[in-house]
Amino acid sequence: MNTFWIRVQQMDRRILYIVLALGVLVPILARWKMDIHPSPEVKKAYDFIEAQPEGSTFLISIDYDAASMPEVQPMLHAILRHIFRKNDRVLMIAHWPLGVPLGQLALEEEARRAGKVYGKDYAFLGFRPGLAAVIVNMGKDFRSAFSEDYKGTPLDSLPVARGIRNYDQIAAVIGLEAGSVGDAWVQYAQARYGVHVILGSTAVVAPDYYPYLQANQIVALIGGLKGAADYERLVGYVGTASTGMTTQSVVHLLLIGFILLGNLAYALGRRQS
């Protein structure tokens, strides 16, 4: 007993890894399901999009890459599915060059599912370097930032973009974030031009955006895999985020267990030694 807690403290980390790996795998293989209760900040995003008149145009910005894909990509799918179901329109851009294909793949998939036509219902404008400069320029004159889509087709040839001059014709900017581009959307697009901004982000980044949410500088915040699962629930389908919720629940419980065990072993081991 004397050495037990000291031995627990010095436990081989590979045991923790195996327990964690099982915590990830078992819920997926066993197909456990859990009830999802959408949080108020995610519901705000859904309600805002729902309240826009049919045919509204949303500007979606892909500001993440493959490392954050498991968390943010399900948000993109759920939001696109919602927008297309409402017969609204989408313009997609990217501030992270390596996120371009992710945005495009999701856009093509959801458009195909909803029977939408490229150029008429949606368009992909691609990546432009410059971040803040691109955001500010879109507010002054959209074509000074994006004069053509990713294929080189002039914007005026695309019905979906023909009437877009600046943010005044955009119902909301939806920024999907894995870094600090969300700050730029608030500081340059919302603060200067008053455009509505909805942010979706990884769970790590989400706390940075709470001040904007409380100050009403963003309409809503979809944070992490839980936020994506909330949105899937609101749209009414079970996607990868909803499936991942059981895994995330088990892993969070395991981490809490590890913290408690570590502290217990530390306290008792110290007392005994």
Place this chain on the structure above:
Amino acid sequence: MQREVPLFITFITGILLIIAFFVPPVSKLEETFLDWYSIVAGITLILGLDSLIIHHLRKIQWKKEGWVHSLALILSLNLTLLWGFWSWWKSGSPFAPSASFLLYFYTYVFIPLQATMFALLAFFIASAAFRAFRARSLEATLLLISATIVMLGRTPIGHKIHPFIPVLSDWVMNFPQLAAKRGIFLGIALGGIAFSLRVILGMERSYLR
């Protein structure tokens, strides 16, 4: 002259952009500067690529430690570039759904590699949670308790244990967390303003080195 000219350009640009922000008739000037900025930002990508290639070519040339990795990087970079141009030529865009070659590598090589690197974090976090997250002081104990509440509240299991846990988690995020974040943001903003003024006035010259 080598120092004075860049300092003068910085001063004039900074002052002009401040004026352009507040005086609508000259706001067109800001647009012009932003266009230039976009062009320069684009060129920096090329400069970055240039530095990367030169750094790794030197490593290969002198057979420094890890030169094989540099070789893999140079080969991958060139292959990606070639496939990108090939896809562009064939499909009109490097990432068009029909540009299967590059998209195949992005989907089946790049995404799994990057996702794997990021997923490994879960294991490091588990190890750190067990070994380092100790309630040694009051502050550490408060951090531990709030982390537990938020971790439970951000998953459906929290609601299942007790419906009040997500509410408590939201409170932690909306009040203590937010207050601390806002304080940090204000500090960063004030620091940013002070630093910008120092750069504009020529007191901060480290960027000239």
